[in-house]
Each structure stands twice: as structure tokens, then as C-alpha cells.
Amino acid sequence: MVLHIPACFIPRRSNSSQNVSNLEEMPTHLRAFTKRELKKAMKVTKDTIIVDGRFGNICKAVVKSLQHPKHHIEVAVRCGRRDMTYKKYATQVKVLGAINHPNLIRLIGYVEDNVQMLVYEHVPNNSVFHYLHSCDTTPLSWVMRLKVAHDVACGLAYLHEDSNFQVTLGDFSSANILLDENWNAKLTDIGVAPNKEDEDYCQQRTTVMQYAAQYEAPECYMTGNLTHMCKVWSYGLFLYELITSRRPRDFNRPEGESMLEEWVKPYVKTRNFIKIIDPRLKVYSIESVKKLSNIAMCCLATNPKKRPKMIEVLHMVSEIIASISTTIEYPKKDDHPIKDNTEKWSFRALFRFK
Structure with a gap:
């Protein structure tokens, strides 16, 4: 089976916004x-x-x-x-x-x-969290992690740039990103964005405080403001979770390692990317690790105005995939499709072996 991943998936931008009150009846396909x-x-x-x-x-x-x-x-x-x-x-x-x-x-x-x-x-192949953090399963291969990064960026770019409706993502986390039967990543916990005058908006701002310790941007925790730039920050942290297989917040780790974005900084600064890559990965492209790490750092900018838009992030992630290969050859049906196997990847020569 050969999966073709486009060099760039760009959602069509819409200048108009559809009013939900114009939808008089339930969609007939439901x-x-x-x-x-x-x-x-x-x-x-x-x-x-x-x-x-x-x-x-x-x-x-x-x-x-x-x-x-x-x-x-x-x-x-x-x-x-x-x-x-x-x-x-x-x-x-x-x-x-x-x-x-x-x-x-x-x-x-x-x-x-x-x-x-x-x-x-129903999305059958469990969550990304399961394959990154469970000890009893095969970890996601590096190629699959790149694909997940691309799929998630596609979903977020659509919500931020292309949706005709005011919809929002609730809790962004690897546990809320599911893998379907074809191993495509799907975002869950999507709802209609509340009005600022609505009681739901105040309630959602309060709820942010409960989840800020995991994926929410610093300004969300400090002010409760819910913006697209908050999710860009969350996506950046998620990229480091993909690279390292470490949880964003893990207080069981030694001092200085519990906050993922703080732990990776010295290694990124010295360009010592081998130190942060998931040690379970035996095959990966070190150049793509560097590029994905750079994207993550851009998303994690303290100033929300300095973060890229998700459509720009999507471009950058797509370029990483295009630089490796435009096609990915998956293992046979009877083998686990997320397993690293140097005999079955069509672009294995581009990988760095540890």
C-alpha cells in the first residue's frame, strides 16, 4: 500500500461566515x-x-x-x-x-x-498518546510522527482559517488526537465557540485554568483569553511531545525535566538534537528532527504576536515531508503499520542510524 502525502495541503480561505441561525433544519445526512x-x-x-x-x-x-x-x-x-x-x-x-x-x-x-x-x-486505532507513552505497545515510527504532525496541522489550519462556522477546539492533547483505520490523525473535542457575552464563554475561561498545566499557552493561564494563538502554542508543545515521547508535564521526572519546553531548550540551543529524540527510535531523519524542532520553537514564542499562523505552520511541516519523500510505502497488511522497519521504508537511505 502506498500513501501519497501532498507536499502542501492548503485549505481554501473563505471570506464569508455562515450564520448558524440560517440553518433551519438538522443536516439530512445525520x-x-x-x-x-x-x-x-x-x-x-x-x-x-x-x-x-x-x-x-x-x-x-x-x-x-x-x-x-x-x-x-x-x-x-x-x-x-x-x-x-x-x-x-x-x-x-x-x-x-x-x-x-x-x-x-x-x-x-x-x-x-x-x-x-x-x-x-468511531476511530479504532487508539490515541497518539497511547503510542507515545504506553509501555505495552509499539511506539510510533518517526515517519508516522511526521504524518501525525501534518494531519494535526491540517485540522487546526481548517478550524483557524477555513471554517465557515465559529467552531473551536476544546482540550488540545495527544490523548484527544485519534488514529483511524488508515492511521490518519483526527482531532476530537470540537464544539461551537461561545459568544463573549455568553455565560458559556466565562465558564470556558474558568475551565482553562484547570487544563493550563498541560497544553495551554502561558497567556491563557494568566488571562483566560482563548485565541487561535493559544492553540498554536499548544501545537508547538505537541511537536516536542512527538519528538521526545515525553509528556508536557511530568512531575515524576528529576528537577529540571518536568516541564518539557524548558527541558529541550538547552539541547536545541546547542543543536544537540540527538539528546531529545525518543531513544526508542532506531531510524529517523536527523535533519527533519531539526526542522520540526525549529517549527516547535516558533510556535512556543512567549509573545503571541510572534507565533506563526497555523496555515504557515502547515506549509512548514509539509515542506519537511516533501524534503524526505512524496510517497511513503507502508508495511504489508499483516504487519504493524507504525513499526520501524528499514527493509520496508522506500526512503530508508535518508535516515540516520543510531
Whole structure:
């Protein structure tokens, strides 16, 4: 199987913004579920939580297929907040149902009853966090990490630059980035951006304080302001998480190593990139590590005005991938598709061997 990664994926910019109040009916492609149907479906998987996000937990469920009634399919169900009005819930359904992007989790249904539950596609290959930090699994190969960086940048660039709706990403974290059956990364925890005059906006600003210790930009923690530049900072920290396989905040590590962005600084300054690369990686492009690290540092600028826009970040990440190869040859179907194997990568000669 050969996967073609474009040298640059550029979302089309839109100058107009669609008013959600003009959406009089639910999108026709969405499936209407009943409360009883979903409650029963969630019991099958024992309410297994897939994502724990600011816009509500997402749990795995098994429902009947409409195309093949005797068959069952896996879905992901999000239970809305109890304080959300039905009008806001309906707006969530209308807006999220209209969004279609390969790197954003897709809404496939909702509950008709007086219950606020959203049904999403099920993304089967776990989270990026799982492959970076779990001891009992094969770590992501360097090529797959580059692809994840590209996919996530695509999703964020769409949300920041191209979406016709005022949507926002709740909690940005590797645990909320899922991998689908083709190992494409998808962002989760997406919701309608609250109005500044709305009570939800004040509540979300307060909630930022609870999550700031992980991925939020310094100014979000200090002021509670939620801007696109905050997510650019979060993305920069995530790039270092991809490079190092270290958690953004890990207070079990020795003093001086608990804050990821502070730990990498001296090594980046001396260009000693081998010291920060995940030691489990045996095959990687040292030049691409340098370039990805430089992008991360730009995103982590203390002054939000000095950070690049996500569309610019996407250009830079795409150039890294293009500089290595325009095609990636994956292992055969019976092998693990994220495994490093020098016999199966078409551009292995460009890699540095440790």
C-alpha cells in the first residue's frame, strides 16, 4: 500500500461566515437516534471512555447498522453538559454536522429525545498518546510522527482559517488526537465557540485554568483569553511531545525535566538534537528532527504576536515531508503499520542510524 502525502495541503480561505441561525433544519445526512437506543448501546461497551474533553466525555457504543440491520457498528457517543439549553444543543448539531474535514472527527448522528447526546464516527486505532507513552505497545515510527504532525496541522489550519462556522477546539492533547483505520490523525473535542457575552464563554475561561498545566499557552493561564494563538502554542508543545515521547508535564521526572519546553531548550540551543529524540527510535531523519524542532520553537514564542499562523505552520511541516519523500510505502497488511522497519521504508537511505 502506498500513501501519497501532498507536499502542501492548503485549505481554501473563505471570506464569508455562515450564520448558524440560517440553518433551519438538522443536516439530512445525520442519523437520528433515540435515548433508549444509545443507552443500551453504551451498556454493551460498559461506558468505555475514549476521550475526556472540555465539551464532554466521549464513550464507545455499538449500534445497529441502517444498511445491514443484522450487523452492528461501533460509534462514539458524547453526552452534553447538563447546563446546556436545547437551543445550544441544536446549534451544536447543526454546525458540527456541517463540518467535513478528514482530520476532524465526523458527527454522524444525534438524539431526538430531550437528551443532549451526539454520535460520532468511531476511530479504532487508539490515541497518539497511547503510542507515545504506553509501555505495552509499539511506539510510533518517526515517519508516522511526521504524518501525525501534518494531519494535526491540517485540522487546526481548517478550524483557524477555513471554517465557515465559529467552531473551536476544546482540550488540545495527544490523548484527544485519534488514529483511524488508515492511521490518519483526527482531532476530537470540537464544539461551537461561545459568544463573549455568553455565560458559556466565562465558564470556558474558568475551565482553562484547570487544563493550563498541560497544553495551554502561558497567556491563557494568566488571562483566560482563548485565541487561535493559544492553540498554536499548544501545537508547538505537541511537536516536542512527538519528538521526545515525553509528556508536557511530568512531575515524576528529576528537577529540571518536568516541564518539557524548558527541558529541550538547552539541547536545541546547542543543536544537540540527538539528546531529545525518543531513544526508542532506531531510524529517523536527523535533519527533519531539526526542522520540526525549529517549527516547535516558533510556535512556543512567549509573545503571541510572534507565533506563526497555523496555515504557515502547515506549509512548514509539509515542506519537511516533501524534503524526505512524496510517497511513503507502508508495511504489508499483516504487519504493524507504525513499526520501524528499514527493509520496508522506500526512503530508508535518508535516515540516520543510531
